[in-house]
Amino acid sequence: MMKVLRKQEVSIQTTGEFKVGDQIQIGKYTATCQKVTRKGALFLLDQYLDEVFKMNRENTNEGGYEASDLRKELRENSVLEIFDSVREMMVPFKNGDLLRIPYAEEFFGDVDSYEPSGKKQWPLMENRKNRIAIREGEAYEWGWLQNKLKSSGTYFANVHGYGTTNYDNASNSYGVRPVLRLRLG
Template sequence: MKALRKQEVSIQAAGEFKVGDQIEIGKYTATCQKVTKKGALFLLDQYLDEPFKMNRENTNEGGYEASDLRTELQKNSVLAIFESVRNMMVPFKNGDLLRIPYAEEFFGDVDGYESSGKKQWPLMTDRKNRIAIREGEAYEWGWLQNKLEFSSAFFAYVNDDGSTDYYDASNSFGVRPVFRLG
């Protein structure tokens, strides 16, 4: 990702973030993808150290909202990574502090996936910004929130080449959390 400017979060007022700003979150970096009235949306530039299954069982019933991955992201063990910005984090509409991206935020309009109504983030028009790694690993696949419309088991993911595809919910893929600072 291109960094327009590195930010020191402890002294940065949330309203001053701009798309492309990067901040440090522990050993990770995160880039501002969008600024709204509710705050600045950030996406980790790397996958978390551990890959996760969307669901232990091979199902997409209930979508991301009912997924095992959503439950994992709200646990203290994951939220502890974000301790340096925790006091600035603004919950999403469902009360979560972390989520994963929607396919539309990475790719714009996509056919075959449950629609979220979201728009593509400006930095994601560049394919290289959709690609990520886990520390010490090669480029890999990462989960997106959208479930496949014509399947009871598949969710969308980002390929290691920055394109989109879908796979069984019970497989383990990378996770790049999204969070909002306000």
């Protein structure tokens, strides 16, 4: 049974009827519903995972996020077991993954310098404070996004610690805020 927190925990639901802004508890993390579609409700962790990750051990963006070491890490049981409390409700994405990271457009809207994804900005991300996250015991930090920088063979997009867009080498270590999709009803 999942506890859904709405507006300072005023109402609790366990039915899987989500709306944008709903928060759920996943272990020691919270996640906020960013979008609801017929395929399910997209939730984004409000904090970075405890461990920082490299997009790729080698400094390349060849193959994009789909071919990245980070994607492989998010498919490992050591990461997936964090989501055991909601695992039965998780709906795989088109590529079969249960977790992914956000696209630059989902955080910032259209961003010309990155390879486009065709995604739209999540309404809650219009407020810069929602793009900012921390890792337990750390100050605000940077976090990975899926998009490659158009003009580079090594850079991926990321969120700067102040909630603005940036990019950096794939072999740098940054925070990760997984996105998961939960089935409705």
